[in-house]
Amino acid sequence: MRAVGEDVTLDINAKFLKRLQRVITQIQDDHANVKNESEEITDVFVNFYKDLLGHGEGPISRAVRSILQHGQILTEEHQIKLLQPYTSIEVKKVMFIIDINKNPGPDSYGSEFFKAAWEIISSDITEAILEFFSNGQLLQQVNATMIALIPKVETPLNASQYRPISCFNMVYKCTTKIICNRLKEIIPNIVAENQTAFMQGRTMMQNMLICHDILRHYNRKTLPSCMMKIDLRKAYDMGHLSSVRRVLEALNHFSSATGLIANLDKSSIFVAGVDLATRNLLKEYTWFSLGEFPTRYLGLPLSYKK
Incomplete structure (x- = not known):
């Protein structure tokens, strides 16, 4: 048996240890330098979020009126x-x-x-x-x-x-x-039927089913294919540089109008049915890493195989 005072002490110690586990003791800056001091760690986070949010952007492009009128x-x-x-x-x-x-x-x-x-x-x-x-x-x-x-x-x-x-x-x-x-x-x-965000009652599973259906014939060697997994938008296209260029132009216009940009850490390009030279050209042009299946989409596994 333990005295009441011992239980209180153990509880305090447990909370103290749990708090220590939550403390950030070191972090890497943009140049991969490890920072251990409290003030340095704070500066790393402050600078990181300043780069994202803390400065003014350039001129914002207007949305194309003719496109809006058709939506x-x-x-x-x-x-x-x-x-x-x-x-x-x-x-x-x-x-x-x-x-x-x-x-x-x-x-x-x-x-x-x-x-x-x-x-x-x-x-x-x-x-x-x-x-x-x-x-x-x-x-x-x-x-x-x-x-x-x-x-x-x-x-x-x-x-x-x-x-x-x-x-x-x-x-x-x-x-x-x-x-x-x-x-x-x-x-x-105003939200389209194929959109699940902002709409109560619509689930991401509908998007998953559509994506699986798109990938059904993805890995056929006779069908050049290219799919870009982008943090803001997913695009499926024939594996031609001109097609990829049009997708990137659309993304750039979207970025200039909204201030949102593709997250390169979360973006990949998937190619199939093309030669190695074309594969490398697409990778170099987009700056995205080459993705491999199975991958994860909306938190769930995604593959062209059944």
């Missing part, structure tokens, strides 16, 4: 619905449906506190949120967040192998959820 667009009714004024009723409704188990933001106040103190703080919180919808300006303090770094792999070596999870404060969470609720009424009318 799903907002009707006048949709536009009027989106432009309707936000109300205090929406603010309270959203605030009270946010789960109390959600992580609090930098101020340490979570959903449970806001619900318990709503009669006292409701007027200030509601006014702050509605003011944002009125003038489009957000206080820097409201926009502040804490970022938790979750390892993507068992032994992460560099900053890109950590997944950032933001812990926003409640005012920010409530504001974004109000916007999402408004958009949910419109999105089903």
Whole structure:
């Protein structure tokens, strides 16, 4: 038998050891130099995210109007619905449906506190949120967040192998959820049937079935084939350089219009039925690594074999 004090001590020690396991003790910078000091590790992560988010981009290309007009667009009714004024009723409704188990933001106040103190703080919180919808300006303090770094792999070596999870404060969470609720009424009318993102009830399995069907004849030697597995877009094409060039041009236009770019670490090019010279030319032109089957798509194994 152990005394109560011993149990408390063991519990404290267990929590301390668990916290130590979560500490990042070393990291590699962009030049593969290992950093061990706390300040150096911090600088590596700060610089990594500054390169991604912390500087202005060049001029953004406009979307091609003729292409947009042939797709799903907002009707006048949709536009009027989106432009309707936000109300205090929406603010309270959203605030009270946010789960109390959600992580609090930098101020340490979570959903449970806001619900318990709503009669006292409701007027200030509601006014702050509605003011944002009125003038489009957000206080820097409201926009502040804490970022938790979750390892993507068992032994992460560099900053890109950590997944950032933001812990926003409640005012920010409530504001974004109000916007999402408004958009949910419109999105089903403009998202294509073959898209699964943003649509409740649609599953990724539909995409997997389509991809397996595409790969059914992929490895035939008499049929030159090329497939590009890109983090933003998947493309299947005949194995010609001109076809690959058109895909890359489309990706570049998409990138210049949205600010999103293909992640080379997660992108591959798969070729079949072509000679070695063509294979190397495609690889050199795209800068993607050569992929091999079986691979993983949407987290599931993918192969041209049954």
